[in-house]
Amino acid sequence: MADVNRGNRPLSPHLTIYRPQLTSVTSILTRITGNALIVAALLIVWWFLAAATSAEYYAVANGVITSLFGDLIMALSLWGLWYHTLAGVRHLIWDNAMGLDIPTAEKLGWAVVAGSVVLTILTLLIIQ
Numbered sequence: 127m128a129d130v131n132r133g134n135r136p137l138s139p140h141l142t143i144y145r146p147q148l149t150s151v152t153s154i155l156t157r158i159t160g161n162a163l164i165v166a167a168l169l170i171v172w173w174f175l176a177a178a179t180s181a182e183y184y185a186v187a188n189g190v191i192t193s194l195f196g197d198l199i200m201a202l203s204l205w206g207l208w209y210h211t212l213a214g215v216r217h218l219i220w221d222n223a224m225g226l227d228i229p230t231a232e233k234l235g236w237a238v239v240a241g242s243v244v245l246t247i248l249t250l251l252i253i254q
Contacts, residue, residue, distance in 0.1 A: 148232050153213075156209070156213040163206050166200070201250065212242050
């Protein structure tokens, strides 16, 4: 017998009824920070190339990198680096079939978030 209500119901869960879990949000954020680190790396390479090119070009690049905007980008990149590193360690733990139960996975997710913030602040305090 054919299902007569098939056209009246969604075929898959929709974003309006799906509650994102911490593990899915941290996984998406890992991908975002990985791509953002590419942008930060390109800025640093630009800074090095400017230093190798001329004093005037270096002054422009250095002005951008050391401006308030540049400091913000570099601080966020530092956080992204710590976050991406800790998320990678979490995935290495999961690859060894450890911590896969939901309570432990959530604790590891919060540890990645909190650890990245704490390590970023510590790093900024050390390099200042």
